[in-house]
Amino acid sequence: MNRIVILILLLLFTLHCQAQDGALEEYFFESGKIKVVIAVAVSIAIGMFAYLFRLDKKIKDLENNKK
C-alpha cells in the first residue's frame, strides 16, 4: 500500500517537472478556472477512497486473526 502511494507521488512529481508551465496554465485557466475546483474535489475523493482501502485491509486482518 505504502509503495503504491509513494509511486503515485513520484509519478505526480515527474509530471509536474515535465509539464510545461504554459501548457498546465492553459489547461487549468480555461475561462473561470473551474477545472482547479474539480482537481481539488477529486483529490479529496481520492484521499477518502485511499482511506477506505486501508480500512478494508485492517478489517481483513482482523478477520484473518479470528480464524
Added chain:
Amino acid sequence: MAKNWWKIAGAILVIYATAFSFLRPLEPGIIQTDKTELVLGQNTFSVTGYNSHFVDYSSSLKGFLRVDSVRAIPITVLEIKDNVHAEFSVNIPANLDRTVLDLFLSNDRTGSMFLPSAFRIDQSKGNPAASAEYTNVAFSSGEEIPFEFPFQLRIFDTIRNLNFHVPMWFTMFVLMGLSLWYSIRYLNSDKIEYDLKAASSAKVALIFCSLGLITGSIWARFAWGDWWTTDAKLNGAAVSFLLLAAYFILRKSAEDKPNKGKIAAVYNILSFFMTMALIMVLPRLTGAASLHPGEDGNPAFSSYDLDSNLRMVFYPACAGWIITGIWIYNLHYRISNLKNTRS
C-alpha cells in the same frame, strides 16, 4: 437506523455542499482585457467577461474608464462576438492627470462589472484628440439574481474551493480537540480505551490535515502561481502536519515500554497547543503581508464572510465534513479496539 441519524445528516450536508459548490453561478465580472496599455487618441481593445451576457443584453451594454470619483472617459461598443467577448473603442484625451484607469462595463442584466487598474496610459504615444470629453461616473444596477457566489479577481471560479479546502482544516481542528480531550482523560484515569480513542482521532486528523495541505497546494498553484509559498500560515500548517506525524512515531517507538501511552498523551497535549500556535496565532503576529486570507490580525474569511450566498454553502460544508470526520474516527476506534481485545 434511529441511532444513525447523525451519519445520514453528515452525508446529506456533504452532498448538498458539494453539489451546490458547483451549481451556484458566480456574479458577473471582467476577467481580462487584451491590452494593458493605451495611447493617446483612438484605441481599440477587447474584453473577456465572465457571466457577462454581452449578446443577451447587447442593447444596454455600455461602459467607461474611470479617472477619479467624478470623471470618466466614455467607451463605445465596436463588436460583440459572444456573451463573454466584446470589442470596444475609446478616445483618450491629452493632458490626463492620471496614468492608471479602471474599466467599468454594465448592462441591464449584470449591473456594474469592474476591472481595477485595467489600463496604463502612455502619454508619449499616439495622436491626442482635439478636445477632451468626459462623462460622469455612474453605476448601473442589474437584475437581482439569487444565490450567486462573489466574483473576485484572479480567484474566479476557484472561490468554490473554499467549500472544500477550509472544511478539511476545521475537521482537523475538531478531531485534534477530541484527541486532546481523550489524552487528558487517559492521564486522569489510565483506561486504555481513552488512549485508543486519542490515537484514532489523531490519525483521522492527520488524514484531514494532509487533504487540507494537498487541496491548498493545488489552489495556491492556480491563484497565486506557485505550489508552495514561504508564508507563515503555510509553513505553520506543514510543521503541524509533522508534529502530528511525530505523535505516531513516538507511539511506535515506545511500543514495549509500560508507560508508552502516558508519554504519547503528554506529547499529544503539547502538540495540540503547538499546532494552534503555529496555525492560528503565529501567522497573525509575523506582520509580513501574507497571501493567505485571514492574516494581518483579521479573523479568517472576513472578506468572504459578508457574502451570505457563500455562507449558505460554506457552513453546511463545514458541519458535514466535521460529522463525517467524527464518523471516520468512530470506525477507526472500533477497529483498533477490536484489534486490542483480540491480541
